[in-house]
Amino acid sequence: MKKILATLLVIATAISLCACNPKGDDKITLTMWCIATKSDSNRASYEKAIEEMGKKYPDIKLDWSATENEAYKTKIKTAVSGNSMPDIFFTWSCAFLGDFVKADKVYCLDTAYAKFANDLDAKMCKNTTYDGKKYGVPLTMNIVGLFANMDILKEVGYNDVPGTYKELIECCDKLVAAGKIPFGCAGKETWCVTEYLESIIEKSCGAKTLDDIFVNGATWDNADVAKAVDIFQEMITKKYFDPNGVALSNDEIKANFMAGKYAFYMNGTWNCADFAKTEGLNVKVAEFPVIDSSKSKLGQLIGGPSDTLAVAKSSKNAEKAAEYTFELGKLICKYGYLDGCGLPAWKVDYDESSVNALTQSVAKIVAASDYMVLFGDTAMPSEEAQKYLEFVAKVYTSEVNGKQFTDGLKAAIR
């Protein structure tokens, strides 16, 4: 009797387990890791995109989780090391993904890309192309923008953002004379200093020169770069920058700008959404003016697609995951752009009238651009990027001048 009861119990359990997933055999489960945590500004775009993907791909179940930015870097590297990567994973372009590609851990997306080539310009995949093969799906992209508080500029007689370098310097002098602080820059986070320095170098030496140094292995021993660094330090000496900035984080500097403490704030265009929705804040965005017109011109920008989704080579459903990732990336890009979290790396085939005016201004700047140099700390391998950041920090605290900066980086990197 006991044996009969036990057998019946086993059968009942087996049936009930099968009933949990009636389509268990047909449905594919893909796993995805990303950095869109609940506090991340991109979270909503991920949620909307994944919901839409659920309807479009009923045969695929996406099991996704998000981890905070810095912790994620450790997590994904550990997973790559232990060959326990998810099917789809968030990554940064250039050197970060490049290391994984070199280790032969990433699935090549060339075949899947062919289906989406009409919607995604090949130049947007430049930062995730290695040896001519595509390995990443770009999401939104961002550039460095010169944000200006127009209420403060009006006080010194400006109705628009100064268009030339000469005008910008005149404007800064007037601001200092009026007891206003022109710029705020967070010394506690060196990447914020690079937003200023890289823009000044680019508009002094030209985008190609900077791109060659960051990506193509050109030497740092460049007199024009040294001169540009001196220009940046001269701006600091002339009290254009908040001296307290050396002790502040980016959040604090941004809050100060939004509170009207600074006239200008150079930072990523992901800030557009926050500025646009802050009542009473009258902000315009422009690109940093040209310093040496014989070497640079307007339309040369710092930034480009960096946020990327990639597929693990170890995925059992890599082919399916590749197609799914392109579709998902396109939707995340769409909703991210509509939310004002960045600019579209994909072609826009939907109504964008709801996008805030500030982001639309940036979109126009990007549309008119012809060269984008990716942020130095993203473009370079981690070891080089850290050495570069150390020298940038020393520039901001005036521990090295332009010549010492280029000499130091020449010795440390190239």
Added chain:
Amino acid sequence: MRIMTKRKFDGITIFLFLLPALILFIGILVAPLVTSGYYSFFEWKGFGDSTFIGIDNYKVLFKTFTHKNAEVPFLWAARNALILALCSLLIQLPISLGLALLLGKGFKGERFFLSVNFLPVLISTVVIGQLWKKIYYPDGGLLNTILRKVGYLKADQPDITWLAEKGADGKSYLLGSVIVPMLWQYVGYHMLLMYAGVKSVPPELREAAKIDGATDWQVDRFIVIPSMKQIIKVSVIFSVTGSLKSYDLVAILGTNKTRVAAVPSTLLMDQMTAWGRYGMGSAIAVLLIIMCFFFAILIGELFKDREKV
């Protein structure tokens, strides 16, 4: 034969009962320690191929003392951790002991003052970090405002940037600014440990001393403090090893990238996460463990000698 079988059975039982703890001990403590030691001899990004480089990672760590030119300022970070440990011993623990002795006398509101002093221990370090960031905030922060009110900072003088690696005046106050909240946060913790020690002294001893004409200070000096030597030893070990392992407040107030106020743990995190040097990070971890063991044993020995005397 039957006795042998029973003994064997008992042995197996004891082993089985100890097994879960043993697995946890090996899995959580021994294995990561051995793995860290192993990886410290490699140049490794955390994935992909690794290259055996012998003791090169250790050579880099011991190459330069100052933080300015060192590739990895480990010696500077170790020096900072030792300064913090010294401050804990000379400032934090005497304050804790003083409070414990005071509260141990049993006056009205004793519980209330005990809770108030213990409160910072209960607050998350992240919250404490943010609180002190507001205190140190250069423009309108509490500290600078007080300094202006009392006339230490004149109207034409710039704000003091307490949390800068290097301020506009060329000075750095970062290390001191980090040490103060670290000491403040754990005063209550050690006070509570010592308070338990004070309360465990039998009241008859105090009364006898009083009858013999001892003052309050003499009672504390010759009766109470010697009775709580073991608790003081535990506090000293916790205080020193805690200082060597310190991370959170330094990372919040100075970030992982700080050089001036670097401690071994911030260096470890920076090398691993930002630089992608897992081999170097492992070498720092190994040295940190050695330092903690060394000081824990040293303190134990020092107190042992005192006990013999």
